[in-house]
Amino acid sequence: MKNSLSPFFKAALLHAFVIVLLVYSWTAPQEPLVKPKFNTIQASLVAPPKPAAVAPKPNVDKKRQQEAKKRKAQEKEKQKKLQEKKRQQKLAKEKAEKTRRLAKEEKRRKEQEAKKQLEKERKAAKEKKRKADQKAELESMRKKEAERLSELEKLRAQETQRLESLEYSEEQKIISQYRVAIQQQVQRTWSRPPSARKGMQSVLKIAMIPGGEVVSVSVVESSGNAAFDRSVEQAVRRAGILPVPPDAAIFDRHFRIIELIFRPEDL
Amino acid sequence: MYLPKMMMALFLMQVSVFAQAQLRIEITQGGDDPTPIAIVPFNWSGAGLLKEDVANVVAADMGRSGQFRPLERADMLSQPRSSKEVFYRDWRVLGVDYLVVGRIDSVNLASVQTSSPASYGLSYELMDVRAQKPIASWKIAEVKDLRAAAHHISDTIYQKLTGLRGIFSTKLMYVSVVQQGSGEKVYKLEVADADGQRPRTLLESSEPIMSPVWSPDGKRVAYVSFAGGRPAIYIQNRFTGKRIKLTGFPGINGAPDWSPDGQKMAMVLSKDGNPEIYIMDMKTRALRRLTHHYAIDTEPRWTKDGAALVFTSNRGGSPQIYKVDALSGRVVRLTFRGSYNARAQTSPDGHDLVMVHRENGQFHISVQNLQRDLFANLTKTSLDESPSISPNGSMVIYATQHKNMGVLGAVAINGSIKYLLPARHGEVREPVWSPYLN
Structure with missing residues (x-):
């Protein structure tokens, strides 16, 4: 489509170009820059000389005075007529002016109204x-405020957490340290019976006194295999004293009673 | 975004509160050291000396299991006769977990007139030293064989403490070869206690005896004998000695194995050309060929459910273990490690496959877990052969070379203990562990 049209445009363009060229070649020597200016002046000059074109006409000698008188009267009349005409014109003009003004006013009013x-x-x-x-x-x-509040809340929570964790992490460190120590000790002392299988699980609750001596052992969750349960109890009793933190508060909070979950993974 | 975080924090807080209340520690591994146990010499109320030291037999049994470490008698601080006389502290000091005490009373004295041996009554107790309390006590009303009674006590204690049935009253069957002064070889089919003691000869022959196997009830045995110059499969009653010839086809008649229900006998015959696995119905004696392959198929062993057999075949180019469905005959290969795997047997729970495995030119007893991809060499010696698994699946007996002699070795299937059975004169081959006999 574009392709089929383009030759037409090309041709049109070429024609236009040729026309421009021709016009140019015609007008170029006549100083085309001045011409439009001249034209405007000409146009404004055409209108006014037209009424003045009716000029007085010279006549015969005797009748010249009469004629002149007549002419004077005529002139006067003419003047009068002219004046009348002028007046009329003026009147008409005024009237027109008035109408125009009124129209204009109306228009302005309307405009104002519309504007209003x-x-x-x-x-x-x-x-x-x-x-x-x-x-x-x-x-x-409101949203911002809510966000600010939540942010504040978050910060406060963080701060609380931070403050707590200062203590807490220290305590946690101690706990996990002894947790591992207990785990290792009990693993060492655990002799699993040949009937032990992966998937079995016994849970022991053990009570200790400060220093880590085990004072009571009870099976809170049985594996269903008596030998397995016995072996886990034996592992704790064999250990006898488990490593616990010397800090009395921490011991009281976390180690006085603990649960041991026996769950062989490598069988 | 904010709410879930809050909830999470709350949740974590609850968890931590909960955790604070109860510290939970997970134990997922064990040192699995042998459990220390003390078997106090049984108190004998009668006169004179007993023929058997029962406590000594029990201690040896427990030690051989690999799961227990009996306390030396010399280390005992006291020898209580009953739980009432026990000072737990004494045993705790010695690091003992369990304690066995017992007494033997005379029920009937030996009578010369009626030639009846003496009979005894036994009672024994098992105690938890750490918990400081008795676990159980038992009585044997009347028994003549003190050694058998001792093995029975071992079984009872073992089962109580391990949850697994003991194998101390089971038997071992094997072929012994003794070279006579004349240079002639004498082959004997023998049955001994699980500790290798008290061997009894079932059969003696100047021709080779091979591939002995127990019937599922332990009352009969089957084996291959070359008596008459050609191999044949025989079945023999262990108590009456009565025997029958089961097969005598031309060519190979070998490797019999009773199905777990005792109704069928798997065997290797070459009557149709090359060695194939057949199943014989024991009532009708009808034969059914199970394998069809131009390669050698041999050494069939039933799986414990009786649904399939494992066997050795070189159909893949080298001897490997395959499994064949007893009904459909569908075959799958089980072993892929190394270029030699033979003499396979599955464990009672069906989880393990025990076999002879060659590695670096040496033959070891190896175990392959059929569920997980685990493989372990149980022995490190070089000419180990003919593994046989104990009925409780805890031990493997095998033949090996020791000081240029063929001897029997035993190893725990978890590798925890290994020992050689006392060497007899001559050579021992092809041990087979009996089923439970009582």
Whole structure:
């Protein structure tokens, strides 16, 4: 489509170019820059000389005075007529002017009215927008406030956590240290019976006194295999004293009673 | 975004509160050291000396299991006769976990007139030293064989403490070869206690005896004998000695194995050309050929459920273990490690495959877990052969070379203990562990 059209455009372009060239070659020597200026002046000059074109006409000698008188009267009349005409013209002009003014005024009034209406509408729209904006702003402020509050809450929580964790992490470190120590000790002393299988699980609850001496052992969850249960009890009793933190508070909180979960994974 | 975090924090807080209440520690591994146990010499209320030291037999049994370490008698601080006389502290000091005490009373004295041996009554107790309390006590009303009674006590204690049935009253069957002064070889089919003691000869022959196997009830045995110059499969009653010839086909008649229900006998015959596996119905004696392959198929062993057999075949180019469905005859290969795997047997729970495995030109007893991809050499010696698994699946007996002699070795299937059975004169081959006999 584009392809089929392009030759047409090309041809048109070529024609246009040739025409421009021709015109140029015609007008170029006549200083085309001046011409449009000249034209305008000519146009404005055409109008006024037309009424003045009716010029007085010279006549015969005797009748010359009469004629002149007549002519004077005529002239006068003519003048009068002219004046009348002028007056009329003026009147008409005034009338026209008045009509025009009135029209203009009407137009202005209408315009003003329209403008007023527009203004009114604009104002209404503006108000509406203002209200909407206000609402949006309020909403965003509320949102921001909520965010700020939540952020604050988060920070506070973090701070609390940080403060707690200062103590807590120290305690946790001690706990995990002894947790591993207990685990290792019990693993060393655990002799699993040949009937032990992966998937079996016994849970022991053991009570210790400060220093780690085991004072009671009880099976809280049986594996269902008596030999397995016996072997886990035996592992703890064989260990006898388990490694526990010397800090009395930590011992009380975490180690006085512990649970040991026996769950062989390598069988 | 904020709410879930809050909830998470709350949740974590609850968890930590919970954790604070109860520290939980997971134990997932064990040192698995042998459990220390003390078997106090049984108190004999009668006169004179007993023929058997029961406590000594029990201690030896427990030690051989690999799971227990009996306390030396010399280390005992006291020898209580019953739980009432036990000072737990004494045993705790010695690091003992369990304690066995017992007494033997005379029920009937030996009578010369009626030639009846003396009979005894036994009672024994098992105690938990750490928990400081008795676990159980038993009585044997009347028994003549003190050694058998001792093995029975071992079984009872072992089962109580391990949850697994003991194998101390089971038997071992094997072929012994003794070279006579004349240079002639004498082959004997023998049955001994599980500790290798008290061997009894079932059959003696100047021709080779091979591939002995137990019937599922332990009352009969089957074997291959070359008596008459050609191999034949025989079945023999262990108590009456009565025997029958089961097969005598031309060519190979070998490797019999009773099905777990005792109804069928798997065997290797070459009557149709090359060695194939057949199943014989023991009532009708009808034969059914199970394998069809131009390669050698041999050494069939039933799986414990009786649904399939494992066997050795060189159909893949080298001897490997295959499994064949007893009904459909569908074959799958089980072993892929190394270029020689033979004489396979599955464990009672069906989890393990025990076999002879060649590695670096040496033959070891190896175990392959059929569920997980685990493989382990149980022995490190070089000419180990003919593994046979104990009925509780805990031990493997095998033949090996020791000081240029063929002897029997035993190894725990978890590798925890290994020992040689006392060497007899001559050579021992092809040991087979009996089923439970009582």
